[in-house]
Amino acid sequence: QQQVKQSPQSLIVQKGGISIINCAYENTAFDYFPWYQQFPGKGPALLIAIRPDVSEKKEGRFTISFNKSAKQFSLHIMDSQPGDSATYFCAASWGEGETSGSRLTFGEGTQLTVNP
Amino acid sequence: DVKVTQSSRYLVKRTGEKVFLECVQDMDHENMFWYRQDPGLGLRLIYFSYDVKMKEKGDIPEGYSVSREKKERFSLILESASTNQTSMYLCASLSIVITGTQETQYFGPGTRLLVL
Numbered sequence: 001q002q003q004v005k006q007s008p009q010s011l012i013v014q015k016g017g018i019s020i021i022n023c024a025y026e027n028t029a030f031d032y033f034p035w036y037q038q039f040p041g042k043g044p045a046l047l048i049a050i051r052p053d054v055s056e057k058k059e060g061r062f063t064i065s066f067n068k069s070a071k072q073f074s075l076h077i078m079d080s081q082p083g084d085s086a087t088y089f090c091a092a093s094w095g096e097g098e099t100s101g102s103r104l105t106f107g108e109g110t111q112l113t114v115n116p
Numbered sequence: 117d118v119k120v121t122q123s124s125r126y127l128v129k130r131t132g133e134k135v136f137l138e139c140v141q142d143m144d145h146e147n148m149f150w151y152r153q154d155p156g157l158g159l160r161l162i163y164f165s166y167d168v169k170m171k172e173k174g175d176i177p178e179g180y181s182v183s184r185e186k187k188e189r190f191s192l193i194l195e196s197a198s199t200n201q202t203s204m205y206l207c208a209s210l211s212i213v214i215t216g217t218q219e220t221q222y223f224g225p226g227t228r229l230l231v232l
Contacts (some may be wrong), residue, residue: 009156032219043206043223044159054231089158093219093230102147102210103174106158 003027004092006107014116019077023090023108024069032094035064035075038087080114087111118143118226122207127229135194137227139207148190149221150182153196158204174205194214197231204228
């Protein structure tokens, strides 16, 4: 059972456009929501992350919007570039301590293509 | 820079073989993880370890075991490989910023395993 649902599965955007990827979660105990970016042949790498005490976090062209009541969060990529073409994963984790604090549950992934 | 290395990029094994996947990290991280990545399913946690000789089952541990004899090394073992274990396997280690505000999993490049 997927606790974090991600959509769309694939996304094609023109250069300069806005890419939006959405995620919904079920477990209200989740308190950390990162996005990872994966290029072909590479492992995923942390892109940006948010905690539920804020509704938005921005780093450069990347913004996370977080809606706690709806249990949804989304990644917005402004001025999308061909170099942003990659697979994006949302994730969630909860708790503190050695065993459960950073156990991530990932969404299914979105393959983003930005056309020149 | 954190470096997570995996022993092989590609492996081809036969059904019933015992398979060892090795992962080494160079940043003295306590927590290490093994995931498998399959299209449309995202990353799913197989096992993780929060200390030497300590391990916990993830979401899909069946058919796998792990070993952590040294802090920097985390091994995934397929006791008797089956065709449904054909997948991309990703290792990760965890860095927690001292304030606890950001938790970054650093991934290796992955091992693509084909079981015939």
